[in-house]
Amino acid sequence: MDDPRSTLSGIPLSPVYGEGPLPGEYPYTRGVHSDMYRSRLWTMRMFAGFGTATDTNGRFRELLRSGSTGLSTAFDMPTLMGRDSDHPWSLGEVGRAGVAVDTVEDMADLFADIDLGGVSTSMTINGPAAIVLAMYVVVAEQGGVERGQLAGTLQNDILKEYQAQKEYIFPPRPSVRLVTDVIRFTAAEMPRWNPVSVSGYHIREAGSTAVQELAFTLANGFAYVEAAVAAGLDVDAFAPRLSFFFNSHVDFFEEIGKFRAARRIWARWLRDRYGAVDERSLKLRFHTQTAGVSLTAQQPETNIARVAIQALAGVLGGTQSLHTDSHDEALALPSEAAARTALRTQQVIAHETGVTGVADPLGGSAYVEWMTDEVERRAEEVFAHLDEIGGGSILEGVHEGIQSGWFMGEIAESAYRFEREVNAGERIVVGVNAYTEGNGSPGAELLRVGQETEDDQLARLATVRSRRDSAAVTASLRRVVADATDPEANLMPSLIAAVRARTTVGEIVEALEGVFGTYVETAVV
Amino acid sequence: MVDTGLPIRVVLAKLGLDGHDRGLKVVARMLRDAGMEVVYLGLRQTTDNIVAAVEQEDADVVGISMHNAGHLTLGPLIVKALGEAGLAVPVVIGGIVPDADLPELEAAGVAAVLGPGASVEEVVTTVRSAAGRDGST
Numbered sequence: 244m245d246d247p248r249s250t251l252s253g254i255p256l257s258p259v260y261g262e263g264p265l266p267g268e269y270p271y272t273r274g275v276h277s278d279m280y281r282s283r284l285w286t287m288r289m290f291a292g293f294g295t296a297t298d299t300n301g302r303f304r305e306l307l308r309s310g311s312t313g314l315s316t317a318f319d320m321p322t323l324m325g326r327d328s329d330h331p332w333s334l335g336e337v338g339r340a341g342v343a344v345d346t347v348e349d350m351a352d353l354f355a356d357i358d359l360g361g362v363s364t365s366m367t368i369n370g371p372a373a374i375v376l377a378m379y380v381v382v383a384e385q386g387g388v389e390r391g392q393l394a395g396t397l398q399n400d401i402l403k404e405y406q407a408q409k410e411y412i413f414p415p416r417p418s419v420r421l422v423t424d425v426i427r428f429t430a431a432e433m434p435r436w437n438p439v440s441v442s443g444y445h446i447r448e449a450g451s452t453a454v455q456e457l458a459f460t461l462a463n464g465f466a467y468v469e470a471a472v473a474a475g476l477d478v479d480a481f482a483p484r485l486s487f488f489f490n491s492h493v494d495f496f497e498e499i500g501k502f503r504a505a506r507r508i509w510a511r512w513l514r515d516r517y518g519a520v521d522e523r524s525l526k527l528r529f530h531t532q533t534a535g536v537s538l539t540a541q542q543p544e545t546n547i548a549r550v551a552i553q554a555l556a557g558v559l560g561g562t563q564s565l566h567t568d569s570h571d572e573a574l575a576l577p578s579e580a581a582a583r584t585a586l587r588t589q590q591v592i593a594h595e596t597g598v599t600g601v602a603d604p605l606g607g608s609a610y611v612e613w614m615t616d617e618v619e620r621r622a623e624e625v626f627a628h629l630d631e632i633g634g635g636s637i638l639e640g641v642h643e644g645i646q647s648g649w650f651m652g653e654i655a656e657s658a659y660r661f662e663r664e665v666n667a668g669e670r671i672v673v674g675v676n677a678y679t680e681g682n683g684s685p686g687a688e689l690l691r692v693g694q695e696t697e698d699d700q701l702a703r704l705a706t707v708r709s710r711r712d713s714a715a716v717t718a719s720l721r722r723v724v725a726d727a728t729d730p731e732a733n734l735m736p737s738l739i740a741a742v743r744a745r746t747t748v749g750e751i752v753e754a755l756e757g758v759f760g761t762y763v764e765t766a767v768v
Numbered sequence: 769m770v771d772t773g774l775p776i777r778v779v780l781a782k783l784g785l786d787g788h789d790r791g792l793k794v795v796a797r798m799l800r801d802a803g804m805e806v807v808y809l810g811l812r813q814t815t816d817n818i819v820a821a822v823e824q825e826d827a828d829v830v831g832i833s834m835h836n837a838g839h840l841t842l843g844p845l846i847v848k849a850l851g852e853a854g855l856a857v858p859v860v861i862g863g864i865v866p867d868a869d870l871p872e873l874e875a876a877g878v879a880a881v882l883g884p885g886a887s888v889e890e891v892v893t894t895v896r897s898a899a900g901r902d903g904s905t
């Protein structure tokens with residue numbers, strides 16, 4: 244059924260049911276658009292990245308041919324940590340869990356033959372996010388696309404790195420300054436760009452509960468609002484471009500309640516606490532990814548069912564874009580065939596199930612409304628705690644919670660509680676602690692990235708280093724250091740100049756570490 | 769290995785840049801609850817750091833967690849580094865390791881591999897067995 248305006252049996256449907264506030268009306272609990280997916284489906288944005296830039300470019304083009312409507316880039320661990328492929332720490336990790344990007348030339352290969360003026364691109368990177376954005380701008384301009392035309396999202400959410408994902412480089416305060424530099428730059432020059440994707444996904448994957456995911460993420464969002472306002476921006480100048488990224492886990496109604504509560508909380512806080520008046524500032528838009536951590540290595544085909552249910556929760560929760568995990572992800576990076584099945588899962592939901600015909604179809608359900616209220620109430624308790632330890636500032640409360648290890652302790656406690664429940668058989672995980680017949684059967688072909696990728700990337704990097712103008716590189720790094728030292732300066736212009744000179748990610752990061760320092764966490768177990 | 773009657777001492781670390789530490793933290797608590805002494809080194813450790821900790825802490829087992837497909841490079845590297853330091857301490861790898869890679873890791877001297885979904889019992893038994901202390905704490 245591809246006509247969302249009537250059911251399979253021909254029963255005509257209204258775009259929405261129930262009394263106000265309706266979808267598209269404050270506080271947007273029921274959705275940010277009045278007719279939601281009737282007028283526009285969510286963006287099917289599949290996260291991809293492995294090997295060299297050329298390898299990933301091939302996967303991108305395959306996904307676009309298969310009906311993906313946006314791109315999403317996974318970088319390898321050295322790139323995420325701001326280290327070049329030839330750094331000693333990078334050994335064994337080049338191109339293994341994402342694509343390796345050392346210089347703007349890799350970025351050019353990554354997006355070769357893709358119209359950057361016509362596609363929206365998400366880039367999942369945080370510590371070196373500003374550098375990678377600079378590369379994207381340079382590649383686009385080399386291809387004749389002005390920065391103002393570029394549409395996409397930079398994850399650029401450093402706070403959750405200290406709390407959960409652990410891909411930090413510099414200490415929190417200079418890192419937040421880099422985030423606000425990007426916000427200021429895109430607010431002025433890239434109106435179609437989302438400068439931060441405030442992300443709960445990784446908090447959840449690290450073991451948090453749904454409530455913790457929601458509360459920590461929105462608190463981080465409030466923290467960025469406070470930081471950008473402190474940097475001199477009007478809240479309505481940037482808040483419309485803040486976006487969010489949530490996990491869709493397997494507890495169906497809790498997830499839907501979480502998404503609905505997220506919109507209501509954001510709208511209220513932005514209006515009442517931060518004084519936003521532009522309606523677009525109040526509307527929380529989000530990307531959803533199904534829960535990688537819920538996937539099992541045992542009987543991996545079972546994951547197709549988990550992913551479908553989680554994806555449906557994201558859609559019923561009103562997501563703006565969606566990545567569905569591939570069923571082989573507990574074993575390796577997604578194979579092309581598994582990634583296609585995951586995309587097909589979204590297409591089945593979009594075009595066959597009819598759930599797109601009515602906005603917020605669960606609105607008014609006693610259970611769903613209660614769950615939404617309950618998740619909101621519990622999240623508000625967390626905000627009150629952070630506001631208190633921050634002396635009336637959520638930004639300071641988040642800094643304090645990172646410094647004291649509070650976030651990490653809360654997440655680790657939840658992760659351990661879940662493991663104990665599974666081990667005690669109090670929670671059933673199909674194929675793991677129940678229904679294990681069929682485990683150990685030979686699985687499908689996995690994606691393997693071998694040592695040759697690392698060797699190939701090292702050769703590419705050596706070539707760029709030998710061909711570039713080293714005096715220009717040195718000069719560009721001097722300018723980066725000067726701007727980093729000046730708290731009033733915005734680093735984006737000097738980063739753009741540096742990447743244009745073929746200065747590497749690692750060289751820029753090391754220069755910045757000279758000014759900002761390097762973060763080392765105190766482990767909390 | 770002689771059973772001294774003392775608790776098994778385990779050094780746990782993430783080797784390399786990979787930041788996925790959920791599993792290793794859960795394992796740390798599992799082993800502690802089973803009566804072992806856990807030295808948790810945490811993230812971004814080098815082979816040198818790990819060898820130094822094993823030596824200083826007189827560890828019985830080293831547990832390395834890897835989720836970024838670097839195990840075939842980094843697993844053998846830590847075994848070799850311990851060997852070169854004259855430390856006959858078994859290495860257990862946990863994380864995302866495809867079955868097809870197990871023979872290569874075994875050949876490189878890795879004592880055991882714990883995959884996704886391993887139960888508390890499997891984790892504890894594997895570490896005890898690697899320490900040559902089956903049936904004790």
